[in-house]
Amino acid sequence: MTQIGLHHFGENVNKFEEELSKYVGAKHGVALSSGTAAIHMALKAVGVTNGDLVFCSSLTFAATANPIIYQNATPVFIDSESETWNMDPKALEKAFEKYPNPKAVIVVHLYGTPAKINEIMEICKKHNVPLIEDAAESLGSTYYDKQTGTFGKYGIYSFNGNKIITTSGGGMLVSDDEERIQKVRFWVTQAREKARHYEHKEIGYNYRMSNICAGIGRGQLKVLNERIHKKTDIYNRYKEGLKEITEISIQPIPKNTVPNHWLSSIVLDTRSKVKPIEIIEALEKENIESRPVWKPMHLEPVFKDYDFIQVEEESIAKKLFENGVCLPSDTKMTNEEQDVVINKIKSLF
């Protein structure tokens, strides 16, 4: 007879963990309620606690940095470089000179474009500090044929509604360290000790992905490659369609990387007479959504008291924020609809 239990859990969660880990080439994965929860657990798994320092990309979504505060640790924000828009290895090195003993480094692969991960890994190895990759936006992106999220000690993915694949809400933490992943599985299911009764020696979390969400995730994983294909098409059409406008450059594709092109984003030359807000407002009039690039964390009021490390005279992250626009990149957008966006932008110049 099959087992009759108190509750039914189902097998989708385990299967989704196996299938996603296999896709990215990680040994182990734990499916969680969000990407934010995954970052939180990665920090806890490397032992980040009260008073520790964590180096973190500044140009990102607040969800990258918030878990540092959940652990009562202190973020130090790192500037971007202009080739990938991601963490500048030179600024990271400079941060190590100022603060030799951070507990972890969190690097983001912005809008699906891989950071200079080899250089960043090398610096982390030299200083013996674990790297956490926030690959929430970059599932499926590769760097020298290896998936983002599998270079560092931990990688995290998000399946929030706006990401390249979604479970309505969810995330995954991947790592090759089986013991740590098991430990995270324990924390995220309320830290229940092995005993017949409910026994607790540690504080736990209710962070596990539900079986229903995992079922959706398994289906979504099957369309991931197709979505990347479509997103790449969208990126190429913007690149081609806007190439005559010399004031506009699209987020570059760094050498030896294949981005998933989750969000096609452009940056205007600082001397451009047309400003990002004019593009955003002109598109809005046509009921087309576009947005500024993420506001860097070091400029956010909530993080204003934390240090920021830059090597360029003018912060690159700030420049990208002030001059960047994220363009509509929905995979359901038709070519005709995209042409409306392109032509509207062109008409402003």
Ligand SMILES: *Cc1c(COP(=O)(O)O)cnc(C)c1O
């Ligand atoms: C979406 C996102 C997250 C958070 O993921 P959730 O699943 O929404 O919690 C973290 N970092 C980045 C860069 C993101 O884009």
